[in-house]
Amino acid sequence: MHMHIAGIIAEYNPFHNGHLYQLNTLRQTLRPDLILSVMSGDFLQRGEPALVSKWERTRMALQAGIDLVIELPYVFAVGKADVFARGAVSILDRLGATHLAFGSEIGRIEPFFQTLSLIENNKARYDQTLKEALHEGISYPNAHAAAYRLLSSAAAGEFVDLTQPNNSLGFHYIEAIHDRKSSMIPLTIRRQESGHSDRTFANDAPIASARSIRSYLLGGRSPANLQNKLPPYVYSSLERRNRFGGLTEWETFFPFLKYKLLSSTAEQLSLIYEMEEGIEHRLLSRIGSADSFNGFIAAVKTKRYTWARLQRLSVHVLTNTLKSEARQPAAAGEVPYLRLLGMSRKGQNYLAAIRKDLQVPLIAKIRKHRDPLLDLDIRAAKLYDFLSGNGQPPLSYSSETSHAPIRYDEKNGRFIGAGG
Incomplete structure (x- = not known):
């Protein structure tokens, strides 16, 4: 059965x-x-x-x-x-x-499939738009949404609003099922x-x-x-x-993060997973005057670096997770x-x-x-x-x-x- x-x-x-x-x-x-x-x-x-x-x-x-x-x-x-x-x-x-x-x-599955097909069939254009948006200093989630909006505005069909957090995550689930060639059936x-x-x-x-x-x-x-x-x-x-x-909560952990940052050099921090584009210098320049976690992230945040990305990076600093440990399995x-x-x-x-x-x-x-x-x-x-x-x-x-x-x-x- x-x-x-x-x-x-x-x-x-x-x-x-x-x-x-x-x-x-x-x-x-x-x-x-x-x-x-x-x-x-x-x-x-x-x-x-x-x-x-x-x-x-x-x-x-x-x-x-x-x-x-x-x-x-x-x-x-x-x-x-x-x-x-x-x-x-x-x-x-x-x-x-x-x-x-x-x-x-959205609560219906068909628009997710249409969105996946739209991106798959226009991959080169999508990737180029994404690359240009990232180059302008836009965060990855917003660049992803911008590239998608450009495609969907010129196409016929019902697509998913990928600026909505659960829609976006659901799209990534369906993309992962598709890429694995899995027979799993998604339901929303x-x-x-x-x-x-x-x-x-x-x-x-x-x-x-x-x-x-x-x-x-x-x-x-x-x-x-x-x-x-x-x-x-x-x-x-x-x-x-x-x-x-x-x-x-993060505020309980903040003194330990502050200690870790203050006792590290920029060179040491550059080895941490997801520490990219020299952001370690920005972290070090803001941590000394920060007296709370939320205040610290607010001081570091830019258009390119979202709150969630900076929080993830902070977790990796706290756990000392290195690029050499995490990059390859994450990509696989x-x-x-x-x-x-x-x-x-x-x-x-x-x-x-x-x-x-x-x-x-x-x-x-x-x-x-x-x-x-x-x-x-x-x-x-x-x-x-x-x-x-x-x-x-x-x-x-x-x-x-x-x-x-x-x-x-x-x-x-x-x-x-x-x-x-």
Whole structure:
């Protein structure tokens, strides 16, 4: 019997009612036999530390009905949109996903295919326009959008507005599926009520963007007003973390970034991944007078260097990620292992059935495995744990190298064993 295996690429920072809506809609429309998620680890695509650890976010995903949670390695998780998409799609492909579901502002899949065809059929013109826009000092996302606008304005058809963040990421997913010649079928679900970039929310609205939820919590306010926007298990987790350990944000990490920059030469910084065009000199010239992370990024930001790009670069400085470590795997777009973070009983049974056919290692405990990309994951996770725990290991968590995958019994609604 042919199974429907639905894949979702996510950060769940944090998991909220909009994510639950996506899952419920997916269940109603596709009726999948299994739902698996490729999830970022402790640092995210826009160059931010996650609000809570990947283990807490894995627990949220399993309670919401995800059957398998696989970690997207650091190099892809903290990468440009196309790098992020290629890495995540390669994992879904390895795991036998038949469908990829993603949220978008447009909510229909056909315009994505038309947009891909438009760019593929006009590649030379698109690349030339992109190159010219970059030469003028425009950021890559805006140059990409400008090149696309030029093509779509002169063509017939219905195309996707690539200036919208979820549309843009969805386009990169579809491009990655196309480039891999994968048989995975993309599906899109329209985002409800809240925009991806919304920084505020209406108190009575059941759905708020993850960004607005983060902004609210990091503003030092009680989670109480979020109770109607989060599943109960997410609310209780965030409320507990807010009460006992605090939530993780860049400002907590900033003194360590400042130390790293002040103790480095421009030559040393030039070796850091994504440190291009001499921007290390600009970082060094601004860091001495900066007294907050947001103030620092605002002082460095230009038309060419977007906030997200500078945040990603800051993460790479903090983790000491070098070009020699990250450039080649990011360009290849292939994840050489599958790091298992969590599974339901159904997910465990599926893994047992496909394990012998997997062409890359499935990693449950990482002590036995060695890979340069995995070494980067471990380094980033240890740094996150140290910095977010004020020098102490996070409560209730083992070390990164010994933490077992979280196991969840979906029938009884409870976690099993030490990993859970």
